[in-house]
Amino acid sequence: MSGTEAVPGFARQRWVGQPLKRVEDPNMITGAARYVGDLALPGTLEAAFLRSPFPHALIRGIDVDAARSMPGVVAVLTAADVADTVPLTDLVDLEGAAKTPRSALAAAKVRYAGEPVAMVVAADRYLAEDALELIEVDWEPLPAVASIAQAVADGAPLLHEGVEGNCYYRAATAGAAADAAFDEAAHVVRRRLHIGRVSSSAMEARGILAAVDPTSDELTCWISSQAPFQQRYLLSLALGLPENRIRVVAPAVGGAFGPKDFVFPEDVCVAVAALRLRRPVRWIEDRYENLVAAPQAKEQDVELELAADAEGRLLAARARFTGDTGAYSYSAPGGFIDFGLAAQSLPGPYAIGEYAADIAGVLTNKAPIAPYRGVGFTASQTVREILLDELAREIGIDRMELRRRNMIGDAPQTTATGMTYDGGSYGAALDRVLELIGYDAFLEAQERAREEGRLLGIGVTPFVEMTSMGTRSHLQSGIHIFSHDNARVSIDLSGKLTVAVGTCSHGQGHHTAFAQVAADAFGVDPADVSVIDGDTGRTPWGMGTFASRSAVFGTGTILKAAGLVRDKLLQVASLLLEAPVEALECADGFVGIRGVPEAKIPFADLAGAAHFDPGVREALGDPTLTAEAFFDTDPTFSNGAIAVTVEVDPQTGKVTIDRIVAVEDCGTMLNPALVDGQLRGGVAQGVGVALLEESVYGDDGQPLATTYLDYLLPRSSELPAIEVAHLETPSPHTPAGVKGMAEGASIGTPGAVINAVFDAIAPHGTAIERLPVTTAAVWEALQRAEVVA
Amino acid sequence: MTQVSMTVNGALCEVDVEDRRLLADVLREELGLTGTKLGCSHGVCGSCTVHVDGEPVRSCLRFAVQAEGCAIRTVEGLAGEDGELHPVQAAFWEAHGLQCGFCTPGFLMTAAKLAESGAPIDEDAARDLISGNICRCTGYSSIAQAVVAAARALQAADPAPAP
Numbered sequence: 046m047s048g049t050e051a052v053p054g055f056a057r058q059r060w061v062g063q064p065l066k067r068v069e070d071p072n073m074i075t076g077a078a079r080y081v082g083d084l085a086l087p088g089t090l091e092a093a094f095l096r097s098p099f100p101h102a103l104i105r106g107i108d109v110d111a112a113r114s115m116p117g118v119v120a121v122l123t124a125a126d127v128a129d130t131v132p133l134t135d136l137v138d139l140e141g142a143a144k145t146p147r148s149a150l151a152a153a154k155v156r157y158a159g160e161p162v163a164m165v166v167a168a169d170r171y172l173a174e175d176a177l178e179l180i181e182v183d184w185e186p187l188p189a190v191a192s193i194a195q196a197v198a199d200g201a202p203l204l205h206e207g208v209e210g211n212c213y214y215r216a217a218t219a220g221a222a223a224d225a226a227f228d229e230a231a232h233v234v235r236r237r238l239h240i241g242r243v244s245s246s247a248m249e250a251r252g253i254l255a256a257v258d259p260t261s262d263e264l265t266c267w268i269s270s271q272a273p274f275q276q277r278y279l280l281s282l283a284l285g286l287p288e289n290r291i292r293v294v295a296p297a298v299g300g301a302f303g304p305k306d307f308v309f310p311e312d313v314c315v316a317v318a319a320l321r322l323r324r325p326v327r328w329i330e331d332r333y334e335n336l337v338a339a340p341q342a343k344e345q346d347v348e349l350e351l352a353a354d355a356e357g358r359l360l361a362a363r364a365r366f367t368g369d370t371g372a373y374s375y376s377a378p379g380g381f382i383d384f385g386l387a388a389q390s391l392p393g394p395y396a397i398g399e400y401a402a403d404i405a406g407v408l409t410n411k412a413p414i415a416p417y418r419g420v421g422f423t424a425s426q427t428v429r430e431i432l433l434d435e436l437a438r439e440i441g442i443d444r445m446e447l448r449r450r451n452m453i454g455d456a457p458q459t460t461a462t463g464m465t466y467d468g469g470s471y472g473a474a475l476d477r478v479l480e481l482i483g484y485d486a487f488l489e490a491q492e493r494a495r496e497e498g499r500l501l502g503i504g505v506t507p508f509v510e511m512t513s514m515g516t517r518s519h520l521q522s523g524i525h526i527f528s529h530d531n532a533r534v535s536i537d538l539s540g541k542l543t544v545a546v547g548t549c550s551h552g553q554g555h556h557t558a559f560a561q562v563a564a565d566a567f568g569v570d571p572a573d574v575s576v577i578d579g580d581t582g583r584t585p586w587g588m589g590t591f592a593s594r595s596a597v598f599g600t601g602t603i604l605k606a607a608g609l610v611r612d613k614l615l616q617v618a619s620l621l622l623e624a625p626v627e628a629l630e631c632a633d634g635f636v637g638i639r640g641v642p643e644a645k646i647p648f649a650d651l652a653g654a655a656h657f658d659p660g661v662r663e664a665l666g667d668p669t670l671t672a673e674a675f676f677d678t679d680p681t682f683s684n685g686a687i688a689v690t691v692e693v694d695p696q697t698g699k700v701t702i703d704r705i706v707a708v709e710d711c712g713t714m715l716n717p718a719l720v721d722g723q724l725r726g727g728v729a730q731g732v733g734v735a736l737l738e739e740s741v742y743g744d745d746g747q748p749l750a751t752t753y754l755d756y757l758l759p760r761s762s763e764l765p766a767i768e769v770a771h772l773e774t775p776s777p778h779t780p781a782g783v784k785g786m787a788e789g790a791s792i793g794t795p796g797a798v799i800n801a802v803f804d805a806i807a808p809h810g811t812a813i814e815r816l817p818v819t820t821a822a823v824w825e826a827l828q829r830a831e832v833v834a
Numbered sequence: 835m836t837q838v839s840m841t842v843n844g845a846l847c848e849v850d851v852e853d854r855r856l857l858a859d860v861l862r863e864e865l866g867l868t869g870t871k872l873g874c875s876h877g878v879c880g881s882c883t884v885h886v887d888g889e890p891v892r893s894c895l896r897f898a899v900q901a902e903g904c905a906i907r908t909v910e911g912l913a914g915e916d917g918e919l920h921p922v923q924a925a926f927w928e929a930h931g932l933q934c935g936f937c938t939p940g941f942l943m944t945a946a947k948l949a950e951s952g953a954p955i956d957e958d959a960a961r962d963l964i965s966g967n968i969c970r971c972t973g974y975s976s977i978a979q980a981v982v983a984a985a986r987a988l989q990a991a992d993p994a995p996a997p
Contacts, residue, residue, distance in 0.1 A: 297934075552971050766978070
C-alpha cells in the first residue's frame with residue numbers, strides 16, 4: 046500500500062496542496078455552527094455535579110433528601126445509583142502494571158478535589174446548582190500527597206489499596222552498555238527538570254447530551270468529542286449495553302487537543318440518567334470544573350544525562366521519567382503514554398548512542414492525567430534540547446554545530462528506541478530555520494546588547510514528531526496506541542460524492558482537506574464532495590482524531606475506497622463508451638475517452654446506469670458505486686525546527702518573545718493553510734507550556750489555578766507574529782506521501798523558548814529546574830546570580 | 835420574574851426572566867441565539883462578547899435585566915439580511931482566522947467594533963486590541979491579519995472615518 050500509483054489519477058493533484066478556504070467556516074462565522082451546548086431537544090434536563098472539596102477523604106455518609114425534594118429537581122444520583130455501571134480504567138495491558146479503576150461517582154473515598162460525588166438533574170442548570178447546595182456529605186479528610194516526592198516518601202498515605210508506594214508501574218531498560226559509554230566519556234552533562242502540569246483548555250470545555258429514542262431504544266450521546274467510536278466502545282463497557290444500542294455523535298467541537306478521546310465519569314452518569322429517566326439530559330462543563338476536574342496533562346519529573354566524546358559526539362543517554370498521573374490512570378492509554386512516550390521519543394533527530402531509561406508512574410491526589418498535544422514528546426524533547434545547549438557551552442562550541450555533529454541522515458532508519466523513521470529533512474530543517482531567524486546576525490546583535498546591559502537570547506530546537514501511530518508502530522516499539530480505520534466513498538445518482546470517515550475533525554478543517562483529496566481522486570470539484578465524520582451512525586469504524594494521525598489515516602482510507610469506486614465507475618463507462626478501461630479518464634465530473642473530447646459521460650448518468658441499466662448490472666455482477674476500505678501503515682514521522690528569540694528584562698525577569706520561526710516537513714501537504722494554522726497553534730500552546738501555564742496545586746493537594754485569572758493562557762499580546770516555512774519530504778509509506786502533523790510545534794517550542802531564555806540569562810546562570818519558567822523564576826535566577834556574584 | 839424589553843439584532847424582544855439569569859444565557863436559551871459562546875463564564879476569555887448599545891461587553895458578566903431598553907447585537911446580527919457577510923466575517927474566512935470556531939463569535943464582535951470605528955489598524959495594533967479575547971487554536975497571527983484586512987475593507991467602502 047505505498048506510492049501514489051495505487052490510486053490512478055491521483056498524481057495530478059489539482060486540489061491537494063491548494064490553500065483552499067475552509068468549508069467549515071461559513072457556519073462558524075455566522076453563529077450557525079452547533080456545538081453540544083447549542084443542541085436542544087424538547088424537555089432536555091440539565092445536570093450539575095457535586096465535587097469533592099477535599100483532595101483525599103472518606104465519605105462516611107451522604108444525604109440527598111433535601112436536594113431530591115427541591116422543586117425543579119428531577120433526580121439526584123449518588124454512587125449507589127450508578128453501582129451497576131462498570132468502573133472506568135485504562136485499557137493498557139502491561140506486565141506489572143496495577144489498575145486504578147474509578148466508579149462513575151465516588152463511593153467510599155475521594156482522591157482529588159473536584160472528583161464527582163453526586164449528580165443533580167433538574168429543569169435547568171441554575172436549579173441543579175441550587176440543589177447541590179442542599180446535599181450534605183459527612184467527610185473524613187485524609188492526609189494527601191500533592192507531588193511525586195510526597196507520594197513516594199516512606200509512610201505516605203496510599204491512594205489505592207494494592208498500589209504499594211503509590212507507584213502503579215515501574216520499568217527499566219538494561220543499562221550496561223550505556224554505563225560503559227558514560228565511563229569513557231570526555232563530557233557528561235546532567236539535568237533535572239520538572240515538566241509542569243497543564244490543562245489542554247479547549248475553549249469549549251467538556252459536554253454531553255444523552256437521549257434515548259423511545260421507538261428504537263437507542264441511546265444517542267452527542268459529545269464534545271474527538272473519537273466517537275472509542276467513546277461508543279467505552280460507554281458500552283461502562284453501561285453494559287451492546288454497541289448496537291449506542292450512537293455517539295460529535296457535533297461541532299470547540300477544540301480538544303487530546304483529552305476528548307475518552308469517556309469520563311460525568312459522561313457515564315449523564316447516560317445513566319437519560320436511560321433511567323427516558324428524557325434528554327445534558328451536562329455542559331463550566332470552566333471551574335474544567336480547570337479542576339477535567340484531565341490535566343504532561344506533569345513529570347525528568348532526569349537526563351548525556352555522555353559525549355571530546356568533539357561533542359553523543360555516546361550515550363541515561364534517563365529517568367517519572368509521571369505524576371494524578372489520582373487514577375483511567376483514560377484508555379492511562380498515564381503510561383506520558384512517561385512511556387517520553388522515554389521512547391528521546392532520540393528525536395539525533396544519533397544518541399547507547400540508551401537506558403527508567404520509567405515510573407506515580408499516583409497523587411490531583412486530577413487524573415490524559416494525553417495532550419505532544420504527549421510525552423514534550424517532556425523528553427525539552428530536556429534533551431536544554432541539555433544539548435549545556436553540553437555545547439561546556440565543550441565551548443556553537444550550539445548549532447553541536448546539533449549538526451549529532452544529527453541523523455535523511456534516509457529511513459531505526460532509532461535506539463526501536464522507532465523506524467520514514468526519512469525526513471532533519472539537517473535541512475535546522476539550516477532553514479537558522480537562515481530565517483538570522484542566527485549569525487542575532488549572535489552579533491546579542492553581543493552588542495549585552496554591552497548595553499540588555500539580555501537577548503536565542504533558542505533553536507529541531508524536532509521529530511510521530512504522526513501515524515498504527516498497528517506497526519505498536520508492534521515495532523510497543524506503543525500502546527490502537528489503530529483501526531476505515532472510510533466509505535460513494536457516488537450518488539446526482540453524480541456527487543459522499544466520503545464518510547472514521548476520523549473526527551474538531552477544528553482542523555478535515556471537511557475541507559478530505560474533499561480536496563477525494564476531488565483529486567475522481568477529477569471533480571471539491572464542492573461536489575460531501576464529507577461526513579464524527580458519527581457512529583453515519584460513518585464506518587475509525588479511531589478518531591488524535592496524535593496527528595488524521596491526514597495519514599483519513600487520506601489513506603479515502604484513497605483506497607476511492608480507488609475501488611473509481612474502478613467500478615470506469616467499468617460502467619467502459620461498457621457504455623465501448624472502450625477499454627485503460628483508454629478512459631476521469632475529469633470535471635465526467636468519464637471520457639482520453640483524447641476524444643466528445644466521448645464522455647457525466648458521473649450522474651454513469652451512476653444511473655449502474656443502478657438501473659439491466660445490461661450494466663448483468664455485465665458487472667456487482668455494480669455498486671460504494672466502497673469501504675481499511676487502511677493501515679508503517680509509522681510516519683514529520684520533522685522540523687523551531688527558532689525563538691527573546692529579551693529578558695534584567696530588572697523584573699519578564700520575558701518578551703521577539704520572534705518565532707517554525708519550519709515543518711510533514712511530507713505532502715493536503716492544504717498548506719491548514720498546516721500553517723496547526724503549526725502556529727502548536728507554537729502558541731508550546732509557549733504556554735514554557736512560560737505561562739500551570740495547574741497549580743498547594744502542598745495540601747488543593748487546586749489553586751481555578752479560573753483564567755490564575756491559569757494563564759497565551760494571549761495575542763504575548764506572542765509575536767509566528768513565521769512559518771515548509772519543506773516537503775513525502776513519506777514512502779503512504780498514498781500521496783502524506784505524513785500528517787499538528788504536534789511538532791508543541792513538541793519543539795517549549796525547548797526553544799526555554800533555551801532562548803537561558804541563553805539570555807546565561808551570564809547569570811541557568812539553574813531553573815521546573816516548567817513553566819515564570820517571570821518570578823527568571824527574576825529569582827537573576828537574583829541568585831547577583832548574590833553569588 | 836422580570837419582563838425585559840430589548841432590541842436584539844434589530845428586532846424588539848420581550849422576555850420574562852429570573853433576575854439572576856445572565857444575559858448570555860438568556861440570549862442562548864430564551865432567544866435561541868446560540869452563536870454567542872460561553873468559554874469561561876468569568877469574563878476573561880471574551881467568547882461571549884456581544885455589543886450593548888454599540889459597545890462590546892461580556893455577556894457572561896451581565897444580568898439580562900440590566901439590558902432593559904438596550905440594543906443588543908450578536909454574531910447572528912453581523913451579516914446583512916441578504917446573507918452578505920460583514921467585512922470582519924469575510925476577512926476571518928479569507929485569512930483562516932479560525933479553527934474550532936468556538937471563540938470566533940467573540941473575536942468577531944470585538945473586531946467588528948474596531949473595524950467599524952474607522953481608525954487605521956496595523957497588525958501590532960490589532961494584536962493589542964484583540965488581546966482581551968482568548969483563542970486556543972490559531973496562535974493569533976491569522977486573526978490579527980483578518981482584523982487589519984477587515985478594517986481596510988471597511989475604509990475602502992466608506993473612506994470617511996467615523997468621528
